[in-house]
Amino acid sequence: SQTIHQWPATLVQPVGSPLSLECTVEGTSNPNLYWYRQAAGRGLQLLFYSVGIGQISSEVPQNLSASRPQDRQFILSSKKLLLSDSGFYLCAWGGGLTYEQYFGPGTRLTVT
């Protein structure tokens, strides 16, 4: 069966510090991968998605970037965090021929 992991689960970072969130998927190959953000009291905002290694589509211009160095690894990064980057970050796989998306447990990021 397929499993999706995210780490860390929680993170508190000062403004201006770098960020790296990691997502890995097990039990499937060549998945579509997604990064979403939920700000407090708001819905899901699609940040990036990838249909293959090195292929990244950015949905919203922002302070973040994404990379897919391996087939089942998706990384969300920032060089300098802003207060507005605080939120709950969700990684997902699926879509495409899989139709539905499956979500990881999420990372709670607080920028102070």
Added chain:
Amino acid sequence: AQSVTQLGSHVSVSEGALVLLRCNYSSSVPPYLFWYVQYPNQGLQLLLKYTTGATLVKGINGFEAEFKKSETSFHLTKPSAHMSDAAEYFCAVSGNNFNKFYFGSGTKLNVKP
């Protein structure tokens, strides 16, 4: 273009009462539709999906939804609410290449004892 509208950001029902969460979509192609549930500080869990075929789809935890093309709706129902149903629910429609999902803004369901 695809989009989803969820009417009511908060819905409150009594335990044992009918749950009805509304979702209307806009899609330029035959839609694939989904309902997800999110408990606090957790990821989203798929409740049910409509792709093709039967328009009434059943999901986990006693939930079901009916695809009504004429009304562009995909409302989520459950005959009898349970306290454990208290969560946030998201409706989503997939894009025309199925690579992107368009989520509604979510509905928080509160279940009163």
